Amino acid sequence: MSKQRQDEYKCPLEVTMEIIGGKYKGVIIGHLIDKTLRYNELQKLISHATPKMLIQQLKELEADGIIQRKLYPVVPPKTEYSLTERGKRLVPSIIELNKWGLAYLKEMNIPCKYKEEEYNIALRLIQDSN
Secondary structure, three states: OOOOOOOOOOOHHHHHHHHHOOOOHHHHHHHOOOOOEEHHHHHHHOOOOOHHHHHHHHHHHHHOOOEEEEEEOOOOOEEEEEEOHHHHOOHHHHHHHHHHHHHHHHHOOOOOOOOHHHHHHHHHHHHHHO
16 A cells, blocks of 8 residues: 555544545546546546646555556556456445535536536446446
């Protein structure tokens, strides 16, 4: 693990939030729910993340066994990221957190670039693949 973990936790939610609660970790997991992405694709999708921060979050997720990194021996280097089986077990929770966020934005009348129709299509694809 890239971060030192405690020897003991008071509750399971504490360790869960430590693992997925990084600055862009939930967003990274969300983008990898139904596909494998290259680093540059993730960088475009999470354009407000600095390269240093994105790399740090990816390394921590990989160290915790949530994502896997596949490096291809080509020039220029090609690196792909996807969810591991452990990461895939987070998908229902990430979907629920996304639903909660959408409801919150609506309740608070906060605009969002995210299109709910796109989310519903992606959700159907995920459910159909399970």
